[in-house]
Amino acid sequence: MTYNSIGLNTFKTEDLANDLNHLLANFQIYYQNLRGIHWNIRGKRFFDLHVKFEELYTDATIKVDEIAERILTLGATPLHTFEDYSAKAEVKVGKNISEDDKAVRLIVDSLTELLKIEREILEKSGDANDEGTNSMISDFITEQEKTVWMMKAWLNETI
Template sequence: MTLNSIGLESNKAVALAKDLNYLLANFQIYYQNLRGIHWNIKGKRFFDLHVKFEELYNDANMKVDMLAERVLTLGETPLHTFEDYLKNAQVPIGKAISQDERAVQLIVESLTELLNIERDILNKSDEANDEGTNSMMSDFITEQEKTVWMMKAWLGETV
């Protein structure tokens, strides 16, 4: 067993970095979706949603940076081209969405996919004794579960 400079098994760190890159690609699509709905939202709820979507895309932008830096910490290179993001992402792509309920549904659908990916990484990082990645995924999951609950409440739905 070979350990890297932060004390993780090298092969497990490489595998986790690959998974984090996959999450990074999905987050970048989610981020772009948020920018698009922020710019294009229309209707009587414009003022509230415009501000909320900006809050969400600022948060997503911060998480993108955290993910890229974690990939680097694990000794790998973060994905950084739109080609890579599109090739690797599974979150739905929202194009020209201006209707409030559809915009919120897109957020819920995207976060549901991100949560699935994060839970998978959380399990793998736990098995690898990678507390840094584990803690990050745990924090992301906690925040995003609350956002899903709030968005579903806004839609008049239950989790």
């Protein structure tokens, strides 16, 4: 077995870096969706949602950077073109969404997809003894589960 300079199995880190690039692509689509609904939201809830969506896209920007830097830490290259993001992402693109319910539903659906990907990465990072990736992904999951709960409460739905 070959180990890299941070003590991780190189075969397992290659696999994790690929999975993190998949997550990165999906996060970039999620981020762009948030920008779009932030810009286009209308209606009586505009002021509250406009601020909330900005909070979410600011957080997504930080997470995108953390994911890319983790990929680099593992010795790989982060994806960085919209072509790559579109080709690899499962998060649906939300185009011209201005209604509050549709915007919040897009967030819930996007986070649900991100959580699926993150749980797969969490399992692999645990198996690889990759505490750095494990910790980052665990933190993402904790925050996103709470956001899903809050958004579903706003939609008057249960988890």
